[in-house]
Amino acid sequence: MTHSAVIVDAVRSPMGRTKAGGAFVDLHPVDLLSQVLKQLIARNDVDPGSVDDVMIGCVSQVGEQASTPGRLAWLAAGFPQHVPSTTIERKCGSSQQAIHFAAQAIMAGVNEIVVAGGVESMSRVPMGSSRIGRDPYGALYHARYPEGMVGQGVSADLVAQKWALTREALDAYSAQSHCRADAARAAGQFAREIVPIEVPGPEGVRRVNLDETIRAGTTVERLAGLAPSFESAELAERFPGIRWNVTAGNASQISDGASALLIMSEQKAAQLGLKPRARIVAFDVCGDDPLMMLTAPIPATQRLLKKRGLTIDDISHFEVNEAFAAVPLAWQKSLGADAARLNPAGGAIALGHPLGASGARLMTTMLNALEVSGGRYGLQTMCEAGGMANATLIERL
Numbered sequence: 001m002t003h004s005a006v007i008v009d010a011v012r013s014p015m016g017r018t019k020a021g022g023a024f025v026d027l028h029p030v031d032l033l034s035q036v037l038k039q040l041i042a043r044n045d046v047d048p049g050s051v052d053d054v055m056i057g058c059v060s061q062v063g064e065q066a067s068t069p070g071r072l073a074w075l076a077a078g079f080p081q082h083v084p085s086t087t088i089e090r091k092c093g094s095s096q097q098a099i100h101f102a103a104q105a106i107m108a109g110v111n112e113i114v115v116a117g118g119v120e121s122m123s124r125v126p127m128g129s130s131r132i133g134r135d136p137y138g139a140l141y142h143a144r145y146p147e148g149m150v151g152q153g154v155s156a157d158l159v160a161q162k163w164a165l166t167r168e169a170l171d172a173y174s175a176q177s178h179c180r181a182d183a184a185r186a187a188g189q190f191a192r193e194i195v196p197i198e199v200p201g202p203e204g205v206r207r208v209n210l211d212e213t214i215r216a217g218t219t220v221e222r223l224a225g226l227a228p229s230f231e232s233a234e235l236a237e238r239f240p241g242i243r244w245n246v247t248a249g250n251a252s253q254i255s256d257g258a259s260a261l262l263i264m265s266e267q268k269a270a271q272l273g274l275k276p277r278a279r280i281v282a283f284d285v286c287g288d289d290p291l292m293m294l295t296a297p298i299p300a301t302q303r304l305l306k307k308r309g310l311t312i313d314d315i316s317h318f319e320v321n322e323a324f325a326a327v328p329l330a331w332q333k334s335l336g337a338d339a340a341r342l343n344p345a346g347g348a349i350a351l352g353h354p355l356g357a358s359g360a361r362l363m364t365t366m367l368n369a370l371e372v373s374g375g376r377y378g379l380q381t382m383c384e385a386g387g388m389a390n391a392t393l394i395e396r397l
Contacts, residue, residue, distance in 0.1 A: 004266040005103035006276035007394065010364035011040050011195045012259035015211045015352040018123035023208045024256040027199050029058075029065050029121035033073035033258040037115065039195040040260045041079070044274060048077075052111035054085035055102050057094025057118030058356035060125045061087060069119055089356070091384035092323060093285075094118055095259065096359025096392060102263045103280040112268040117260030118357035127254065127355065147291060152385060153230040155293035156246045156324035158239070162292070163330040167245040170325040171223040174250040174349045177322060178218035181346025184369075185214060189345060193368045213253050213352040223249040250325040255352025259360035278367050278394040281377070282308050288387045294327050296389030297381040298334045304379065304391040312337050315393075316375025319362040321382035322347035331381070345369050358382065359390065370396040 013036050016023035024032055033056070041048050056070030070085035090097040095118025102114035137149065150158075160170065184190055196209040229251070231244035269276050284304040288296035297320055305311065312335050320328040320342060332342055345365055348358065359382060366378045374396075381391040 003107050003109055005106040005263055005280045006266050006269055006397070007278045007280065007367060008262040008264055008269055008274050008276055009040060009044050010193065010259070010261040010277070010360070010367050011036060012193055012361050012364045013197050013257050014194050014208050015213045015354065016208070016256040017212045018254050018256060022123055022256065023212050024121065024197070024199065025123040026201060027197070029119050029124060030069050030072045030076055032121065032197060032256070033069055033117070033119040034076040035197050036117065036195060036258045036260050037073055038077040040115065040262055044262055046113070046262065046272070048079040048083065051083050051113050051115055053105065054083060054115045055088060055098040056085060057088045057090070057096070057098045057359060059089055059091060059094055059120060060127060060129050060355070061089060062130045063125045064121065065119070065125050073119070090388065090390065091386065092321060092353070092355055093359050093382045093384045093388070093390040094356040096363065096380065096382060096390040097285070099261060099263070099280070099360065099363060099392060100283045100285070100390065103283065106263060106265050112265050114263050115260055116263055117258065117360045119258040120354035120356040121256045122254045122354055123256050145290065150291065151230065152293055152323065153246050153251065154235060155291065156251070156326045157230060157242060157244055158292055159294050159330050160245050160326040161242050163326070163333050165326055165329050167224070167243070168220070169329060170245055170250040171220045173325040173329055174223055175218045175220050177343065177346045177349040178215050180344060181214045181350035182216040184345040185211065189368065189372060193364045211351055213255055214346070214350050223247070246324055246326065250349065252323050252348035252353035255354045257352065257354035257357045257361060259357050259364050261360055261363060276397050277371065278396050281393045281395050283393065284391045286389060288389070290387035293385065293387045294323065294383040295330065296387055297327065297331050297383050297391065300381050300389040300391035301331070301335060301379065304393055308393060310377070315377045315379045316341060316373065317344065317366055317370050317378040318342045319347070319366045319378070319380040321353070321358060321362060322349045323353060323383055325349060327383050363392065367394065367396070
């Protein structure tokens, strides 16, 4: 018997800047995630002891994030010890994969209630901390791909070149991301999904309930003044003729954050008298060229739509992670999606990209936006290091 997996609720922390003075730079990632989990459970009046598993995405599993942060955060929230947790790493899609695993467990009848989410403190555990001074690839990988690997920023420039995306197009999209996020914030839309986080300090406890990352008033003209981030003589020789258009302004912001979803079988939600907000309809994950790295959302979306017999026009809302502006623009150009439905509340360029938390953050924002717009289907996809992508289809209830 197959069970239906539904999303009962989805919440996130505000997105914090990682620079000095950022909202969460002095807050342990376990304490950040713990507060999100505690408020998710409290606002739905669910017995925490009835949760079967806690699945948490986290990319940099070293230092303060090295010891199953979901387990520690659950216990730090004061919840029952018998509830287990696991940590999932699929690069930027880690917490989206956590949602997939939660849905799979429920659909299979193994679990009835799962909390799925993610956390990343990029200020306290910097990106790449787990592989400093080490080659993660190995001789056999290098033998298959003798051209070697590049950083994701270089891949973004390669994607922009392949899809003929100009610097002006990248900057215009990025300015739009800030504009849309600012409009959503002003309309109170994000207040529906953000739970406040308390940060202890020498002057007392500070309550953070707003995203720090949105730069209202960002313009194409300001972004045009930024220098390319990845241009070098060595890369110019390796990739002759390429135009270097990726900058700090048309890429996602490094940030701190956490997010979590309460996922149940539809039967269990009814038994508890809870009204589901959405049904998880389908999901997919696939790989693509590891050098281009950021293109897999295109085939992942195509496969997902084919599974359900839907077209791109059947989808009301698209969340395509703005790791770089080139990613959603190449995706849109390939699939012909309506630009108005693509990241309508802004994306990671404006809101930040706390790696392991981003998949659940995007899902939280998409679910909230579907309820505001009255749309039926929402489709989320994100590029992931190594040339992979998750795709998820939900239906608003």
